[in-house]
Amino acid sequence: MVKEDNTQQKILDAARSVFMKKGLAGARMQEIADEAGINKALLHYYFRTKDKLYYAIIEEAFQTILPLVSDVFNSSETLEMKLNRLASKYVDLLEEHRYLPLFVLNELQMNPGRISEFINLKKFLNIPNLKKQVQTEYGLEFINEGMLMHAFINFLSNMIFPFIARPIIQFNLGISDEIYREFLMTRKVLVPRIFISTLKSMNEYAKNIK
Amino acid sequence: MVKEDNTQQKILDAARSVFMKKGLAGARMQEIADEAGINKALLHYYFRTKDKLYYAIIEEAFQTILPLVSDVFNSSETLEMKLNRLASKYVDLLEEHRYLPLFVLNELQMNPGRISEFINLKKFLNIPNLKKQVQTEYGLEFINEGMLMHAFINFLSNMIFPFIARPIIQFNLGISDEIYREFLMTRKVLVPRIFISTLKSMNEYAKNIK
């Protein structure tokens, strides 16, 4: 009991690191053991199978992301505040956990059903409520739910994709870690602003069509 | 020599399908052989190792994407036409090859260097030229290269991310293939329009700061 938490934590840290870089099939139990400074048998003592260890990490990953989103969306702030807070938190989170987004997206691609227990998009993406806020706080009365869907997906895309595509962008354009980091930090304020300006533009467009 | 092209093609088709779904480590030579309707030994006869077969598929994937982008960017069309054509082609391509984007992004994450021979972002992302077109065709004189970089990354994000995140969005929001397909098709015209409206908004913002 003395070292239990400690060893378990070391295993989880090592497993997270290896699984995020290599995925389930690519990861080696030996490599995880090495990185944790223990031997293979002990991995199986704590987590009976590779699969179980993997899903401990998957669950942990989702529990890292979700409270953050949930917290913002269940607040009673103005839309502007919500967006700014969400963008800011996202950038910090993904900057710290560089492999997280691709890891999560891969798991969702491989196994969309298994993850449903963790994620409930509907809970966060309350379109009717979003619509109300857009109307009362910005007076955009021609915005419909379809437009909001597009705008929200764009918001997510703009937040997450620059992290996923980071290797190729940085490598190919010869951008240093430092510069790319600044680029990402700028987006904390830029992306929410673009979300609003996009909605305004959509609203104008819809008004003129009518 | 009689069946060579035929068998080789069957192998490539099968390998593409399996590698895209499972990745390098997750794919099984047996599964590829089965899907190609041949046996394992023949795989090794045509492509000596799993690795070589994998990189044949990787190369093919990049050769599918790049001419498309290159073609658009080396044309002398207006910016609006370029964007519309690029968006339209992208959507059709990714709709047809559902696993392509995540497959490519994974490879780039795993092995950013190895791929550099295929991709030359600098060639496409000619920021000075883009800036000139923005100024002459839309009169946006306050747009600088940093803003263009953000706008272009947003454009890419908005095009690609909805395909990557498709499983979770569809599954979780209970959206049918049919409806999500319509959603994506709409973006052929929507995303270019948002690119321009974003630049206009940035231009206003920059003007007022000055």
Place this chain on the structure above:
DNA sequence: GTCTATATAGGGATAGAC
């Protein structure tokens, strides 16, 4: 070119001592 059969290694998992 294509097959069956097999060599060889790698890696997940367990037994058992301490």
Place this chain on the structure above:
DNA sequence: GTCTATCCCTATATAGAC
């Protein structure tokens, strides 16, 4: 709880017949 040794299956790769 932690280790060493080992089991055993799976998967890549090759040999060799046709």
